[in-house]
Amino acid sequence: MSTVNISAYKFISLDDLPMLRERVLEHCTALALKGTVLLAPEGINLFLAGSRMAIDEFVAWLHADHRFADIVPKESLSDAPPFGRMRVRLKKEIITMRLPTVRPEGGRAPAVDALTLQRWLAQGHDDDGRELLMLDTRNEYETAIGAFDDAVDYRLASFTGFPGAIAADRERYAGKTVVSYCTGGIRCEKAALHMQDLGMPHVYQLDGGILRYLEQTDGAHWHGDCFVFDERGAVDPTLAPALRSDP
Structure with missing residues (x-):
């Protein structure tokens, strides 16, 4: 496989959009990259694909801007x-x-890394003994x-429906440690x-989302493929393009 695909985001105030x-x-364009970069007053969200050399050069260029140095x-x-x-699109x-x-x-919500989450899932509880959801x-x-496994799923039509769904279901989470997750971390951070x-x-976000979890673990406790927002449709637990791209 000769194409490197990257995704990343950062919440940071931007006033020179x-x-x-x-x-x-x-x-x-100069690096012949393809993909989408979203820019908004609250930050940057990017999905790019290209050769190894081109991707590395772009990331180095991005890191040269102190606002994005830790991406x-x-x-x-x-x-x-x-x-x-x-x-490259400007958004609200x-x-x-x-x-x-x-x-x-x-200020970010507390985050749990992939390896810690995998251990919690195997235990069925966090390190303080609270039930994990x-x-x-x-x-x-x-x-x-x-x-x-056993994740709460509100079958949202869009992320704007999340606040209403969680407000109507707060009792479910009483006394539990909650780990919110999404594809790459951006939605679960706001959630x-x-x-x-x-x-x-006791609320955490999965740092780096599903993609980071699959990258850093053996994929235990995850079932199926992971939807991605490009022509692959989905990646399997090894992060290779899935054989199917539709639900």
């Missing part, structure tokens, strides 16, 4: 770029929730093709912060 858009697009992309491989073109939010009070840049924050078409705002005390 038109100029930044032009710089990102110019650099990606660690998630990687997978494919035989060809799973994008038809290169786009890099992940739409429509809750202005949720501002991840002001996995919460899927993705949309219905994503959850249909893969999920963690965990919102749950904290609701007064839920």
Whole structure:
């Protein structure tokens, strides 16, 4: 497989969006990268594909901007770029929730890394002995093709439905440790912060999302494939393009 696919995001205040858009697009085009970069006042969200050399050069260029110096992309491989073109888009939010009070840049919710989560799942509880509950924050078409064992799934049509769903179901989480998860970490970060705002005390996000979990573990406690937002449709637990791309 000759194409390197990366995804990454960071919540960081950006006030030079038109100029930044032009710089990102110019650099990606020069490196023959394909994919999508979303820019918003709250940060950056990117999905890119290209040769190993081109990806490494872009990441080095990105890291040269102090605002993005700590971004660690998630990687997978494919035989060809799973994008038809290169786009850099300006958005109101890099992940739409429509809750202005949720501002991840002001302080992240606690995160649990992949290896710790795998251990918790094997134990059935966290290190303090609290029952563990996995919460899927993705949309219905994503959850249909893969999920963690026994995860709560609200069958959302879009992420904007998450606040209403969680507000109507708070009793389920009483006394439990909740780990919210999503594909790459961006949705579950906002979800965990919102749950904290609701007064839920033992809430974590899965750091790096499902993709990081599959990258760093043997995939135990995960069943099925992981939906991705490109022409691959989904990746299997080894992060290779799945044989099927539809639920």
